[in-house]
Amino acid sequence: MRLLRVIPSMNPSTGGPCQGIRNAIPELQKLGIYNEVACLDDPRSSFSRNDLFPVHLLGPAKGPWQYSNKLVPWLEKNVHRFDAVIVHGLWLYHDYAVVKFFRQLRARTNNKKSPKLFVMPHGMLDPYFQKAPGRKLKAIRNKIYWKLVESKVIENADAMLFTTESELLLAREAFQPYLPKQEINIGYGIAAPPPFTHEMHNAFINECSGLNDRPFILFLSRIHEKKSVDLLIQSYVDIVKGSNTANQTNIPKLVIVGPGMNTPFGKNLLTMAADLKDEYIFFPGMLTGDAKWGAFYNCDAFILPSHQENFGIAVAEAMACSKPVLISNQVNIFREIETSHSGIVADDTVEGVSYLLNSFFSLTDVEKKQMGVNAKTTYEKYFAAAPAAQKMLSILSN
Template structure:
């Protein structure tokens, strides 16, 4: 069984989805599935310095990279993919046409994107079964972004791709429901994403407080995601502004990259609320720096409008960090059921009250953190997920054989 995963970008600046596909392919290979990635050298506003048109080892998995074509033209023409953009590559197009038939099955990641659309069309034309991972883009909030362009793209291309797929790969029950609400009848596979077992850092709290010059008795609130209006760090800042006015003791760390204008707006908001001395910006973090934040902070908050899974939330739970999320994070029902965190509506007062609960009660923080760690260990194991995904692939290929 030879599988190809196609995604517009696996650049680290693209965040969770890029990281997830690398981990997914690595886990599949460890389960004995011959799996590769085809992608473009996109990395947000930058490009990856990688060889083109050849299979290389990247982050421990085999990847084919192809050159990104004309960022200016792509932005002007087809920015239907909201955050990813319609990243075009002539070389990828040519390679997919020539090599899709070399694989038993294709899995595409992201809809409303050139690479995934192209792979789906070529797979269909050449009789190769394909699976589509929508990555939350059929959620109601996602469909309102670039709405008219997405409606046109769906009418001309995307609905046909989705309806003719062998399966739609969803990561939560809510995402599967969004697929149905979009009118797609294709069978769904619902499997969560996974998290790698963390390497525990000794004295993480002490190191974090020292590094960011935070008093040792001050609880630290962590936002770790892209600094983007979809993720609503501004809502978190305004909620903390209420608490600061009531003399609550806390420090906020905003970890992630974003557009300079948006970051400037955040800094202005923070200054207007008198939170500048209680806030640190880290920029984009990875590796040990990321683990230091996850293991050294006291509360994790992601008040996102829409999040098909929320890999950073699962990573926080994996190290026992209590989380606060909004219903737009699609694993929120699992978090609520396991009492692994607090799920609250995305309103300023409601979020402020939830943070207050955890600031007041170290015991509640500890219990929620323990429950979250159990949830992550039991449900978000990459090995188990890869085994189940491999079984799903085998079922699809067996079904294809029956119909031959």
């Protein structure tokens, strides 16, 4: 079985979909599924050099639509080598180009030589994006683009692949007509973390200057409005400043990890945190490798109070490290976490984030430890890579 994945970018700073691909491929390879990736990154990029599977960089993509004239010619020469193609993500040139290519290919061959075509939207059909404040013009643009392009992408795919049942159901709400041939909740396998080492601890401490070995709550994701980092900082500042001196010493620090601090939103976060920065709140930037895993293994709990989160790879990674997770009910895996007592769930509001923090701070050490044990068990039951790979194999083989 040979599988091609098409995605706009494999740059790790772009977020979850490319990391999901990197998580899935090693397990799929164990099952005999050979994988290649085509993306629209600049061929001079270096971030794919360590990938243990072929990555074809067909950019650089141009403009906000991320157009590249190299994609279709590459498909013409290579698509015959594959049994199936998965298009990751929507609303950009790559999904339009792949589906148009497949329509022409199937017309030429009477569907006899065409690989299966799947589309994996990664939460990009969530109605949040049509309703969020500040996105009114984008919402109108999306409705027009849906009528002209995206609805045809959905209709021509052999199946839509979703990471959670919540994502599948939400995708039905945002746009009409929405006429997929088939909808499949395929899950999202997350690779098990490497075992903890002292090198991980040291790498993280070196990157997070001034924290030393003090307890902390970890936020690790893109620095973006959707992630509610501003609400997190506001709530944390209110808690620290509202506590007496004795209680302040018992409040874990807050470590905010991720790319995007140089954006206007990121700079605003630094202003919000100015009074507590480097004493209570730390911004080490984006962490990778040992430093990233050191952050997970050393934290008391992981927090992600997003306004919208299709899955939350970092949530599952924290659970795999036996850490309680504090999330909003807009993270699509919140039901599994809530019912298994693997963390705490609340609304994506200032009050909700304050509830997450205060509720965790009030737990005993025994309760926190049990919550971490529950988290690891829940990861193994729902989010481990091997079961998801088996499900992918069964879908591709049918």
